[in-house]
Amino acid sequence: MPKILLVEDNEMNRDMLSRRLERRGHSVVMAHDGEQGLLLAGTEMPDLILMDISLPIMDGCEVTRRLKADKRTRHIPVIALTAHALVTDRVKAIGAGCDDYDTKPIEFSRLSEKIHNCLAEKKAL
Amino acid sequence: MSFQNLSIRRKLTLITMLTSSIALLLSSASFLIYDLISFRHLLTEDLTTQAEIIGYNSAAAMAFKDEPAATATLSALRVKGDIVAAVLYSPDGTMFAQYFSNDNTLPTFLPSRSQEEGYRFKGRYLEVWHEVTLNGEPLGTLFLQSDMRQWSTRAKRYAGICLGFVLISGFFAFLVSAKLQRVISGPIVHLEDTVRMVSATKNYEVRAVKSYSDEIGSLIDGFNTMLSDIQQRDTALRGANDELQTRTQELEQEISHRKQAQEELLKAKYVAEEASRAKSTFLANMSHELRTPLNAIIGYSEMLEEEAQDSGTEAAVQDLQKIKSAGKHLLALINDVLDLSKIEAGKMSLHLEMFDVSGMIEEIVTTLQPAIEKNKNTLGVRLAEDVGMMRADITKVRQILFNLLSNACKFTDHGTISVDVDQRTVEGLAWLRFRVTDSGIGISAKQQTNLFQEFAQADTSIARKYGGTGLGLAITHRFVQLMKGRIEVESQPGEGSMFTVHIPAQVTPETVGPTATEGSSDASDAIADMQTGRDTILVIDDDAAVRELMTRFLMKLGFSVLTVANGEEGVRLAKQVHPVLITLDVVMPECDGWTILSKLKADPELSKVPVIMVTIVDNEAKGFDLGASNYLIKPVDRERLAVLIEKHRITRSKAITGIDTVSKSFLSHGNKRGEVGAEASEKVSHAENLAGRR
Numbered sequence: 001m002p003k004i005l006l007v008e009d010n011e012m013n014r015d016m017l018s019r020r021l022e023r024r025g026h027s028v029v030m031a032h033d034g035e036q037g038l039l040l041a042g043t044e045m046p047d048l049i050l051m052d053i054s055l056p057i058m059d060g061c062e063v064t065r066r067l068k069a070d071k072r073t074r075h076i077p078v079i080a081l082t083a084h085a086l087v088t089d090r091v092k093a094i095g096a097g098c099d100d101y102d103t104k105p106i107e108f109s110r111l112s113e114k115i116h117n118c119l120a121e122k123k124a125l
Numbered sequence: 126m127s128f129q130n131l132s133i134r135r136k137l138t139l140i141t142m143l144t145s146s147i148a149l150l151l152s153s154a155s156f157l158i159y160d161l162i163s164f165r166h167l168l169t170e171d172l173t174t175q176a177e178i179i180g181y182n183s184a185a186a187m188a189f190k191d192e193p194a195a196t197a198t199l200s201a202l203r204v205k206g207d208i209v210a211a212v213l214y215s216p217d218g219t220m221f222a223q224y225f226s227n228d229n230t231l232p233t234f235l236p237s238r239s240q241e242e243g244y245r246f247k248g249r250y251l252e253v254w255h256e257v258t259l260n261g262e263p264l265g266t267l268f269l270q271s272d273m274r275q276w277s278t279r280a281k282r283y284a285g286i287c288l289g290f291v292l293i294s295g296f297f298a299f300l301v302s303a304k305l306q307r308v309i310s311g312p313i314v315h316l317e318d319t320v321r322m323v324s325a326t327k328n329y330e331v332r333a334v335k336s337y338s339d340e341i342g343s344l345i346d347g348f349n350t351m352l353s354d355i356q357q358r359d360t361a362l363r364g365a366n367d368e369l370q371t372r373t374q375e376l377e378q379e380i381s382h383r384k385q386a387q388e389e390l391l392k393a394k395y396v397a398e399e400a401s402r403a404k405s406t407f408l409a410n411m412s413h414e415l416r417t418p419l420n421a422i423i424g425y426s427e428m429l430e431e432e433a434q435d436s437g438t439e440a441a442v443q444d445l446q447k448i449k450s451a452g453k454h455l456l457a458l459i460n461d462v463l464d465l466s467k468i469e470a471g472k473m474s475l476h477l478e479m480f481d482v483s484g485m486i487e488e489i490v491t492t493l494q495p496a497i498e499k500n501k502n503t504l505g506v507r508l509a510e511d512v513g514m515m516r517a518d519i520t521k522v523r524q525i526l527f528n529l530l531s532n533a534c535k536f537t538d539h540g541t542i543s544v545d546v547d548q549r550t551v552e553g554l555a556w557l558r559f560r561v562t563d564s565g566i567g568i569s570a571k572q573q574t575n576l577f578q579e580f581a582q583a584d585t586s587i588a589r590k591y592g593g594t595g596l597g598l599a600i601t602h603r604f605v606q607l608m609k610g611r612i613e614v615e616s617q618p619g620e621g622s623m624f625t626v627h628i629p630a631q632v633t634p635e636t637v638g639p640t641a642t643e644g645s646s647d648a649s650d651a652i653a654d655m656q657t658g659r660d661t662i663l664v665i666d667d668d669a670a671v672r673e674l675m676t677r678f679l680m681k682l683g684f685s686v687l688t689v690a691n692g693e694e695g696v697r698l699a700k701q702v703h704p705v706l707i708t709l710d711v712v713m714p715e716c717d718g719w720t721i722l723s724k725l726k727a728d729p730e731l732s733k734v735p736v737i738m739v740t741i742v743d744n745e746a747k748g749f750d751l752g753a754s755n756y757l758i759k760p761v762d763r764e765r766l767a768v769l770i771e772k773h774r775i776t777r778s779k780a781i782t783g784i785d786t787v788s789k790s791f792l793s794h795g796n797k798r799g800e801v802g803a804e805a806s807e808k809v810s811h812a813e814n815l816a817g818r819r
Binding site for chain 1: 424427
């Protein structure tokens with residue numbers, strides 16, 4: 001059962017996404033800000049991280065940069081979630097080291113496929 | 126002072142006096158000379174007569190040699206004061222008798238002997254010689270000498286009289302000429318005074334007074350005429366000057382007005398630009414703020430729908446679907462508005478890449494299936510055989526067709542919808558023609574006029590019946606324009622519609638926008654600029670999983686990726702798109718990689734394209750023999766592949782920055798996976814929601 005770390009500050013989104021991921025058979029760990037996300041990634045060692053980009057305390061890009069700089073967490077795929085319409089935000093996210101991105105509102109089937117792909121890619125290469 | 130520089134008054138006086146004096150002098154002199162000549166003549170005659178008388182009286186004494194008698198006779202001359210000497214000469218020439226006046230001043234010489242009869246002038250003396258005869262007998266010669274005292278006295282007196290006369294008449298001439306010269310000099314002096322005054326005071330109203338109708342009179346007339354001419358011109362000039370000054374003032378005022386207006390305009394422009402920026406920011410923020418709650422609404426309704434399906438509460442499922450659908454509709458509207466505002470701000474950029482047209486059409490049709498079935502319509506797709514790859518912004522091409530097709534579905538009930546795609550060449554340029562035809566309600570000519578205008582639905586009643594923002598066709602139109610294409614419509618009410626879109630098969634990179642320079646420093650635009658030069662890598666592999674993984678990886682490195690399972694097909698594609706690099710598998714069902722490598726290297730067009738072998742077969746030597754650039758054994762070491770590609774990148778003209786690389790990877794993401802909604806999630810997530818178009 002793949003373990004997913006969901007870093008998201010909006011309570012409703014966090015609640016909804018976690019419940020839907022659990023329904024699909026994932027185990028979900030949640031963090032409500034960047035700092036907590038960074039901490040949990042190290043302790044929980046999830047198989048994949050869903051990272052909201054605009055986060056309090058430490059934004060998603062910074063968290064990802066740190067995760068990718070750390071030998072222990074470098075291998076964990078990170079999918080950025082951004083609600084911003086601007087291309088620059090997505091560029092920032094990928095630039096920070098995110099493996100993929102998805103935009104809000106979450107199209108669950110699409111996100112689900114991205115999660116699946118990321119996990120498969122990790123396994124293959 | 127020379128004569129020339131004297132005043133005209135003096136000149137006239139001098140001339141008059143000089144002339145009259147000369148005339149007077151000449152006439153006096155001639156009179157004097159005449160008088161003196163005739164008086165001398167008289168004196169000569171007188172002395173000759175005197176000599177005849179003396180000779181007669183002394184003839185007896187001479188005859189008798191009576192010297193005292195002769196001397197006495199000669200002495201009688203004493204009464205004649207002017208005779209200074211008298212001598213009687215014997216016929217033999219000796220002096221017989223002589224007389225000298227009382228004066229002691231004796232003549233310095235006396236002629237020693239007698240001379241011929243007659244008179245002669247010697248110095249200031251007159252001498253007369255006379256022969257003394259008696260009865261025809263010559264007795265001797267008489268000599269008389271006169272000092273012409275009378276003559277010289279007379280000459281002196283006459284000269285004095287003449288001089289006095291000249292002086293007196295000169296004085297009178299001066300008086301008269303001084304009076305008369307004014308007739309000439311007066312007007313000239315007056316003219317001179319007038320000229321001096323005019324030039325000193327610049328008063329051109331002054332006139333010289335004309336005294337006589339002579340030459341000076343006409344000179345004064347001419348001068349006055351000239352003055353009045355000057356006066357007229359002066360008045361006109363002053364008028365013109367005044368006018369000029371007025372005009373200048375007016376112009377200055379005008380200029381300051383304009384400057385003010387310009388400043389106001391600049392201010393207004395600044396304010397407008399600020400407002401426009403504020404609008405863009407507001408729209409971006411709003412879109413964010415609106416999407417967050419929508420995220421929750423759509424997500425929860427989807428989740429509840431799944432749960433309701435599981436628990437079998439059908440009624441709730443339908444209601445939840447309605448909530449979800451409404452949410453998605455709202456999302457589509459927000460996206461439309463955002464798109465349009467971006468287009469208007471000139472921030473919509475093109476992300477050009479090579480893609481397969483038929484694949485794209487297939488995706489659209491799949492996505493639209495529910496909408497087609499909704500009104501019981503049938504869809505026919507016809508692709509001409511020559512339609513292959515095109516280079517354009519796939520997202521926008523897809524949205525164009527999507528908008529047209531979903532409109533067709535919406536406005537057609539129990540009818541047919543068709544998509545025709547073909548390629549044609551106009552003036553050497555290849556164009557793709559997409560034609561969407563339906564048998565729906567059609568559009569009237571009047572409605573067609575503002576069909577592509579924002580917020581202008583064909584009829585307000587349509588909005589009520591079919592929903593929609595009225596932005597779909599406007600956006601479609603703008604997208605077509607952005608790619609330098611054009612869109613046409615043919616329709617009759619009740620007889621269906623036909624929309625035709627022409628797009629160049631190779632869209633050129635320039636971004637087109639109403640204010641393309643505005644905010645061009647945005648990263649998005651910079652990315653768009655870089656992406657236009659994106660290079661393509663061709664992946665030839667029969668394994669779908671490898672193709673998929675390679676695609677994702679290579680896209681992240683900033684390339685456009687084309688994949689193909691069949692080797693022969695790979696060679697054909699390579700010729701078409703000229704990739705910068707090819708990766709090639711060896712073990713493939715129909716034609717193995719070695720054969721393909723040989724074909725690639727044998728083709729003059731393609732022999733220079735580097736080929737990286739990616740295979741499980743361990744035969745590096747054979748690969749290099751056949752011309753492969755590199756050899757990688759599966760499973761692929763991605764870092765190694767990246768390094769190799771980086772080396773080949775040297776041939777690329779432009780260095781690609783980090784941002785470029787990452788942006789390309791996600792912008793093209795999903796395209797290969799055929800999810801219409803995936804890459805369009807933000808810009809173009811209209812895919813799922815078709816309610817409300819046109």
